[in-house]
Amino acid sequence: MSCTLITGASSGIGKEFAREFARRGNDLVLVARSIEALRELAGELRGGGREIHVRAEDLSEPEGPGRIYEFCRENGIRIDLLVNCAGFGFAGRYDAMPPAVLQEMVQVNAASLAMMVRLFLPGMISRNAGGVINVSSLSGFQGVALIGLYSATKSFIITLTESLREELAGTKVKATVVCPGYVRTAFHERAGQEPGQSLLPISDARLVVRSAIRGLQKNRLLVFPTALDALLVFLQRILPRRFVLKTAALMAPLGNRDEVLRR
Ligand SMILES: NC(=O)c1ccc[n+]([C@@H]2O[C@H](COP(=O)([O-])OP(=O)(O)OC[C@H]3O[C@@H](n4cnc5c(N)ncnc54)[C@H](OP(=O)(O)O)[C@@H]3O)[C@@H](O)[C@H]2O)c1
Numbered sequence: 502m503s504c505t506l507i508t509g510a511s512s513g514i515g516k517e518f519a520r521e522f523a524r525r526g527n528d529l530v531l532v533a534r535s536i537e538a539l540r541e542l543a544g545e546l547r548g549g550g551r552e553i554h555v556r557a558e559d560l561s562e563p564e565g566p567g568r569i570y571e572f573c574r575e576n577g578i579r580i581d582l583l584v585n586c587a588g589f590g591f592a593g594r595y596d597a598m599p600p601a602v603l604q605e606m607v608q609v610n611a612a613s614l615a616m617m618v619r620l621f622l623p624g625m626i627s628r629n630a631g632g633v634i635n636v637s638s639l640s641g642f643q644g645v646a647l648i649g650l651y652s653a654t655k656s657f658i659i660t661l662t663e664s665l666r667e668e669l670a671g672t673k674v675k676a677t678v679v680c681p682g683y684v685r686t687a688f689h690e691r692a693g694q695e696p697g698q699s700l701l702p703i704s705d706a707r708l709v710v711r712s713a714i715r716g717l718q719k720n721r722l723l724v725f726p727t728a729l730d731a732l733l734v735f736l737q738r739i740l741p742r743r744f745v746l747k748t749a750a751l752m753a754p755l756g757n758r759d760e761v762l763r764r
Contacts, residue, residue: 504527504528504529504530504552504554504573504578504579504580504581504582505522505527505528505529505530505580505581505582505583505584506529506530506532506569506573506580506582506583506584506621507519507522507529507530507531507532507584507586508532508533508560508584508585508586508587508613508614508617509532509533509585509586509587509588509636510529510531510532510533510539510542510586511531511533511534511535511538511539511542512533512535512538512686512687513684513686513687513688513706514586514636514681514684514686514706514709514710515533515584515586515587515636516542516706517706517707517709517710518584518586518634518710518713519531519542519546520545520546521707521710521711521714522582522584522714523546523551523553526549526551527551527582528551528552528553528554528578529543529546529551529552529553529554530554530555530556530569530572530573530578530580531543531553531554531555531556532555532556532557532558532560532569532587533557533558533587534557534558534559535557536555536557539555539556539557540555542555543555554572554576554578556569556572560587560608560609560613561604561605561608561609561613562608563608563612563613563616565613566613566616566617566620567616567620569617569620570620570621579624580621580624580625580631581625581628581630581631581632582631582632582633582634583617583618583621583622583631583632583633583634584633584634584636585614585617585618585633585634585635585636585658586634586636587609587613587614588609588610588614588636588654589606589609589610589688589691589692590606590648590651590688590689590691590692590694591606591648591650591651591692591693592647592648592692592693592694593647593693594647595649595650598650603650606650606651606654607650607654610651610654610655610657610658611654611657611658614635614658614661615657615661618633618635618661618665621633622665622674625674626669626672626674629672629673629674630673630674631674631675632674632675632676632677632717633662633665633674633675633676633677634677634678634679634713634714634717635658635661635662635676635677635678635679636658636678636679636681636713637655637656637658637659637662637678637679637680638651638652638655638680638681638682639680639681639682639730639733639734640652640655640749640753641654641655641656641657641658641659641680642656642659642680642734642737643737643742643745643746643749644746644749645749645750645753646746646749646750646753647750647753648692648694648753651692655680658678659678659680659723662676662677662678662722663678663722666722675717675720676722677713677716677717677720677721677722677723677724678722678723678724679709679712679713679716679724679726680723680724680725680730680734681704681709681725681726681730682701682702682704682726682727682729682730682733683699683701683702683703683704684703684704684705684706684709685703685704685705685706686706699752699753700751700752701729701752702727702729704726704727708726708727709726712724712725712726713726737749
């Protein structure tokens, strides 16, 4: 059986990936911690002969990716498309960031994502088919004050995907990284960001998902869901770095800055 595995499928962008791939007839493995949310989504998506598996897993645990890989192996599930969407943010001064949150974020956003690719890519390469969609962010193109570690983990994802793509040249395996701006999901509330005052327009998760899938099909490395996202990254590359860093800090959807600074 060939299947699409989506991490972070219980909510937001990952949930929309699941809906979109189900619409396209793919079998799915849905991964996140919230098993009830996954089961509910699986119930919504089952039908038409599709197989939908759910797997509750905490990607802040270094062993999480290995357990997911074993789950697929034991159940004879062949993963041809991996969507790494699980991730979270934290808004506040870096010097006040709780060390436990720091470790959790590096593990979920960066280390577990890297391990998921490491585990599932060899099968794709040996079949000379398949692909990886990694979910990064516009914040991955420069350091963003008050969400510094988050933006660093998102840079990691872009850099990793760039190098993967070079290594995959000459194969039919694709690697794409989607870099949205500000998307309407539970993300900002969970990060304590109250994004109401953001200068960035708000995108819809479906737009992000559809542009990512289109990007993968066209074998694009970087995918920007909106023209503004692409323009901001273009400007980021040509404007003086100090200006870019100041502007990024102002544009980040942080909400009440005084409150964020008091953390
Ligand atoms: N929303 C935006 O503006 C925006 C912009 C750019 C990039 N992104 C990126 O898009 C991705 C999805 O975010 P979203 O906006 O859809 O936010 P969301 O609605 O909060 O979804 C985050 C997903 O990640 C999962 N997750 C978090 N911690 C996890 C853990 N320890 N183990 C397993 N799964 C975990 C959550 O599932 P459980 O809580 O059930 O575990 C949930 O399914 C993230 O990587 C985020 O960085 C978001």
